[in-house]
Amino acid sequence: MTMRAxxxxxxxxxxxxxGETGEPEPRPDQLLIEVRHISLNRGEVMFAGRLGPGTVLGYDASGVVVRAAADGTGPxxxxxxxxxxAGAWARRLAVGTDSVAEVPGAVDLADAAALPMAGVTALRTLRSRPILGRRVLITGAAGGVGRFAVQLAALGGAHVIASVGSAAxxxxxxxxxxxxxxxxxxGIDRQVDLVLDNVGGAQMVAAWRLLAPGGDLQSIGWASGEPAAFAPHSFFSHGxxxxxxTFGDSTRFGPxxxxxxxxxxxGRLSPEIGLRASWDRFAEAADALLGRRVAGKAVLDVEARPPA
Known part of the structure; x- marks a missing residue:
């Protein structure tokens, strides 16, 4: 059987x-999901054309289990x-049970689709060190990862500094x-203890100069697309x-x-969906993400067939 993807x-x-592609065949430790919503991330859209033609794209999805895992694990x-x-932007997705979580009844599946890549990235980087009472700088704070990071850092008791590209x-x-x-x-006139950098380039270099002794800069994105040129001896500091x-851990997302x-x-975390539409409008959503016209996440509703 084939499916739309x-x-x-x-x-x-x-x-x-x-395109039309074959439906996935789950391994024993995978379940099969009928996908209801997908989330697009800017980096995925930027590099989509570099993948092999016909590759099913995407990683973020929510939906309903239509076949439980044969090994008895998972929902x-x-x-x-x-x-x-991998391959989430399709009618059906086969995925390991260690990278799935049940969605509470109070949570809309569209909201849940916004969580995986951006939400887990923010959560795991903030866990890198204690943040209670610390100064945390988040660059690119208006994006999907940034908006999750602002909320989670505040929940963790940090003093949160959100850096954006414009007042709007x-x-x-x-x-x-x-x-x-x-x-x-x-306007940042004091050192910070942790930087979550989504921008890269010259701003990453400037953020490094703001880092206090013992601090850490987590490079989790590179929206600028520009090289980061550090001056000689700039890595030396007393104390x-x-x-x-760097961040690249994409394993065991379930917990x-x-x-x-x-x-x-x-009610303690908002998915911050800045664009929601039918997946038939994927080109419009991709263009909005690349043009930085989405505040937060872009979520698309998956439909069985194009509208008449």
Whole structure:
């Protein structure tokens, strides 16, 4: 059997298009999900055209289990779930049970679809060191990862500094928990203990200079697309060592997805969906993400067939 999916196509305007592909065959430790909603991330859209033509794209999805895992692990058939797995932008997704979480009844499946890549990235990087009472700088704070990070850092008791590209992009961040909202790095006059950097380039270099002894800069995105040129000797400082860390852990998302979905159910975390539409409007959504016209997440509703 075949199914409709968003696939890579380097000749297409956005590097992706609709295609027909075979339905996935789950391994014993995988379940099969009928996908109801997907979430697009800017980085995925940027690099879609570099993947092999016909590759089913995406990682973020929510839906309903239509076949439980043969090994007996994971949610049962009929469960409402959120998942992180390759090939998510399709009618059906086979994914390991360790990367799935059941969605509480109080949480809309569309909201749950916003959680996987951006939410877990923010959660795991903030867990890198204690943040209670610490100063945490989040660059690119208006994006999907940034908005989750602002909320989670505030929940963790940090003093949160949200850096954005323009005053307009900073709207709403104070309500999410940011104690300071700055354009670029203007006005930051004290050192910070942790940086979650989504921008890269020259701003990453400038953020490094703001890092206190013993602090860490987590490089979790590179929206600028520009190189980061550090001056000679700029890594030297007196006192406890500072560090730059990278993020790339995409394993066992299930427990963290359950944590995030639970926070949404409790009203303590907002998915911050800045664009929601039918997946037939994927090209419009991709263009909006690339043009930085989405504040937060882009979620698309998966439909069985194109509208008449």
């Amino acid at each position: 968003l696939v890579a196509d380097p000749e297409a305007p956005a590097g992706l298009r609709f 049962a058939e009929g469960a409402r779930v959120v998942a992180f797995g 992009r900073g709207e709403g961040l104070a309500a999410l928990g940011a104690h300071e909202v700055v354009v670029g790095l203007d 406890p060592s500072r560090s730059i860390s 963290d997805l359950a944590t995030l979905a639970g926070l949404v159910a409790e």
